[in-house]
Amino acid sequence: MADRLVERAGPADAEALSALDRHIDPAWVRRCLAAGEYFVAREAGEIVGFLRFTWFWRTMPYMELIQVREDRRRDGIGSRLVAAWETAMRAAGAELLITSSMSDEPGPQVWHRRNGFSESGELTFGRLQQTPEVFFVKPI
Ligand SMILES: CC(C)(COP(=O)(O)OP(=O)(O)OC[C@H]1O[C@@H](n2cnc3c(N)ncnc32)[C@H](O)[C@@H]1OP(=O)(O)O)[C@@H](O)C(=O)NCCC(=O)NCCS
Numbered sequence: 001m002a003d004r005l006v007e008r009a010g011p012a013d014a015e016a017l018s019a020l021d022r023h024i025d026p027a028w029v030r031r032c033l034a035a036g037e038y039f040v041a042r043e044a045g046e047i048v049g050f051l052r053f054t055w056f057w058r059t060m061p062y063m064e065l066i067q068v069r070e071d072r073r074r075d076g077i078g079s080r081l082v083a084a085w086e087t088a089m090r091a092a093g094a095e096l097l098i099t100s101s102m103s104d105e106p107g108p109q110v111w112h113r114r115n116g117f118s119e120s121g122e123l124t125f126g127r128l129q130q131t132p133e134v135f136f137v138k139p140i
Pocket of ligand 1: 111
């Protein structure tokens with residue numbers, strides 16, 4: 001499809017991303033956009049997937065959330081978002097990418113491994129999350 005694009009999101013995406021990214025409030029969406037911490041996949045101008053990241057120790061990018069629109073899954077969009085993020089992070093001087101998912105979510109774990117990540121340990125977060133969160137890393 002010629003009108004497909006994966007790129008870093010900009011301030012003009014604030015409204016659309018606030019509707020899609022229900023885990024954080026719109027003010028934090030705008031803060032992440034200003035910091036360049038979103039990538040989006042577009043088709044015909046519409047966002048069909050996004051990746052939000054932050055920095056651990058300011059040196060290691062951590063993928064907080066990736067989400068592809070349900071009807072567009074398993075067509076390479078998530079992998080293209082990760083590839084664009086990886087390229088940008090390498091250019092920014094990063095040497096290791098981090099991501100994670102809950103231990104009871106086998107699908108995302110298969111997907112992380114397929115994208116070159118390997119398991120690196122797990123954590124629980126007290127009363128907030130008793131199901132272990134499995135962390136994955138990828139040297140770049
Ligand atoms: C996980 C997610 C981002 C993957 O994006 P995607 O665009 O669908 O994935 P891709 O097309 O790049 O990769 C597809 C491949 O990944 C693997 N994969 C993806 N989703 C999978 C699932 N639910 N179960 C098992 N394998 C899966 C398969 O190997 C698949 O290849 P196949 O279709 O030929 O079998 C997407 O499914 C999603 O948005 N899920 C809901 C949100 C979520 O779980 N986010 C991750 C939280 S850590």
